[in-house]
Amino acid sequence: MTQTDQTQVPTAPETTISPEELAAFRAYQARIQRDQRDKELRDTYAQLVDDEIDAATDMLTQLSTDMATIKETVMSNFRSVIDMKTETLGLSKPQGQYTHTFTNSDSTRRITIGNYTIDSYRDTVEDGIKLVTTYIQSLARDQDSQALVKAVMQLLSRNSKGQIKASRVLQLRKIAEEVGDPQFARGVQIIQDSYQPEISRSFVRLEVKDPSTQTWTIVPLNISNL
Template sequence: MEEKKQTVEMTVEEKQEYEAFKATQAEKKAKEQAKRNREAYKELVDETIESVIPDLRLMSESLKAVKQGVLNDFRRVIEMKSEVLKLKKDGQRSDTFTNSAGDKRITVGVYTTDGYRDTVEDGIAIVKEYIEGLASDEKTKALVKMVLRLLARDAKGTLKASRVVQLRKIAEETGSERFMEGVQIIEEAYQPAISKQFIRAEVKNENGAWVCIPLGMTEA
């Protein structure tokens, strides 16, 4: 059945009103569609999150259990290492074990963050007092700036242990007992905090290079 087309005569004013009406309707429909799209997007986000969270929780628990098992196994290995090799390293933060074939190795250890007891301030004061008293010429002024940079704290307000090592070297080179005293007080105040334990597993590839086995979400 053929559709009959009808011609409607409009004045210029009526045509302008009709075009404005169509534009308003089109804009209204576009806004409604955009709203429906946003609602559909939010629903998709909610559905996807709900569907993946259980898997991620399960994976997290499995990884946690495996990590604890590996740490427990190697705790016994580390104890035997101390007994057999007669080694005791109080400051050691990691141990690496390689298999007999030399193509697999495991490293277990702890990450630490630098920290100091309150007495560190006394050591810093002694070092600053000594070093600032040297600023007599360009050479000693450069040394003062270098040492003060080493005593600068990070964003968390903590001295970096690696900088204290550099500080000791400078103190030893100067031969000043007062300088060394300040550095020693800083070193004795060092009290690192353990942040978390880690496990690193590596195998050799066909080229003989060590390659890490990805154990984290960001590595896989």
């Protein structure tokens, strides 16, 4: 036997794992598996959202296109009717009518076509306001006149865009007629003549009458109203 053959190879000492270490290892494995499942769920959720957004975008884009086309078709079809109403029947307001309502013969359906407007005035409105305020402030002598001053000044107050609401000008006209003062009336007239509304966007509204209640119901044409 050679010297090499007589050499014994040392063996590694046996390693023992405590119950605590085994439990910790198993908890670690469980956490890894849970994290992997959570990641897979998040990936699945993200893909589901992407798929539904793509599908909804296609449908809603087509709906928007169809609604715009139908709206333009309806308004175009009614232009000749509006022209007849304006030119032949003379039913349009002299200063321009922005809304037209049409009802069928048996009064079961009606369509309103018009334009939303934004109150706006020419620069001359300031001259009218000055005439009105100069006159009205000269009246602040007793309790009654002070109440009138307060009411008129409220009607002359401006909105967030710096404009006077058209409906308030009509109330001013009524007050001016009751007061009967030429300066006051002239100032209100200048304000009215300065009115130059801006058309913002057009609309179509469809209403049908419920035969059981005889009440008109608006047919939703806005997806948020469905």
